[in-house]
Amino acid sequence: MSHNVHPESFRKQVIYTWDSKWFSGDDYSEYAKEDIQIRKYIRDKYEDSHIDSISIERDPESMDITILAAKPGFIIGRGGEEIENLRHHIETKILDEDLDVKINVREIRSPAHSASVIAETLKKKIEGRVPTRRAMKKALDRIMSSGVQGAKIEIAGRLGGSEIAR
Numbered sequence: 181m182s183h184n185v186h187p188e189s190f191r192k193q194v195i196y197t198w199d200s201k202w203f204s205g206d207d208y209s210e211y212a213k214e215d216i217q218i219r220k221y222i223r224d225k226y227e228d229s230h231i232d233s234i235s236i237e238r239d240p241e242s243m244d245i246t247i248l249a250a251k252p253g254f255i256i257g258r259g260g261e262e263i264e265n266l267r268h269h270i271e272t273k274i275l276d277e278d279l280d281v282k283i284n285v286r287e288i289r290s291p292a293h294s295a296s297v298i299a300e301t302l303k304k305k306i307e308g309r310v311p312t313r314r315a316m317k318k319a320l321d322r323i324m325s326s327g328v329q330g331a332k333i334e335i336a337g338r339l340g341g342s343e344i345a346r
Contacts, residue, residue, distance in 0.1 A: 202238035210276065211238065217274050222247065222266070229254035230297045232288055242280040245270075250291040292326035302333070312339045 188196065204211050219234050222245075230250035237244040249255055256263050267281050275281070291297045298319055305315040316333050323331045338345050 197235075199233065200236050200238075202236070214274060214276070218245065218270060221269070221274065225266075226255050227300075230288075230291060230294075230300050232294045232296050238279075242282065243275075244282045244284065246284045246286065248286050248288055250288045250294070250297050252285040252287045255285050290326055292323050293328060298323060298333075302335075306335070306339070 192198065200212075200215050202211060215236050218236065222234055223231055226249070229252065232248040232250070234248075235246045237246075247255060254262075255266070257265075263283055263285065267283050270283075271279070271281050288294055288297065302315055302319050306312055312335060316335065320331060320333060336345065
């Protein structure tokens with residue numbers, strides 16, 4: 181039996197970059213847990229902003245969080261109020277040490293090129309009881325009309341409330 185390499189780890193540093201950029205000697209597990217908590221909190225709170233990726237960079241005095249989203253207005257809020265609340269929550273509730281947290285929110289230029297954004301919108305449509313085949317075809321049309329050369333969508337489970345999974 182062969183040992184397969186995960187495709188994403190195989191392509192790191194070639195196509196993709198690391199989502200967390202920091203070095204730690206003995207505090208590795210603490211930093212990793214904090215990163216997971218930060219990502220989970222941001223994704224849960226700003227589910228409607230279609231977040232593509234969250235990258236975290238640390239140094240001994242500060243932390244930079246870069247959020248790539250299709251709708252950055254939800255995260256920033258009126259006059260930057262919402263992003264300040266997010267920064268305050270991360271500094272006080274999640275982080276153990278006193279770090280200067282900076283949050284950068286960038287907009288995805290073309291949301292149709294992002295697989296996670298397409299999957300999120302497709303999930304919302306299926307939860308909203310739109311017929312699965314129609315939702316898939318519209319998503320594929322939107323992807324192909326945006327200039328992507330090819331795409332594949334797979335959906336599995338009890339679609340449309342059926343008794344048998346498909």
